[in-house]
Amino acid sequence: MSLCLTDGGKPCTQRIPQNVLTLNRKVDECKALGAGIARQRQAIINGLRESVVNFQSEVEGIGSKDVMEMMMMTQYFDTMKEMGTTGGATTIFMPAGPGAVVGQV
Numbered sequence: 001m002s003l004c005l006t007d008g009g010k011p012c013t014q015r016i017p018q019n020v021l022t023l024n025r026k027v028d029e030c031k032a033l034g035a036g037i038a039r040q041r042q043a044i045i046n047g048l049r050e051s052v053v054n055f056q057s058e059v060e061g062i063g064s065k066d067v068m069e070m071m072m073m074t075q076y077f078d079t080m081k082e083m084g085t086t087g088g089a090t091t092i093f094m095p096a097g098p099g100a101v102v103g104q105v
Helices: 018-058 064-085
Strands: 003-005 014-016
Touching: 018 064
Parallel strands: none
Antiparallel strands: 003 014
């Protein structure tokens, strides 16, 4: 199947091949998916912002930087726990920093 391009009501002179139509459809799908991911990320940011504000209202004298650091540490520990409890994990932890790997290789 192909579509015909018309020029302001004039007879069809050029056809759009099916592969171009399929490509255009895929590009549109990707744009829609990208918009969905952007909305998801925005919802995550809004949730983080709300969490920081709520935590600050409950704990006196704590700054947003402190709250974010605690949240990042919690995420880190959750990730480490998940990696350690997942069967068949093949993750290797290496020391980080300049020169840390010199004696390891």
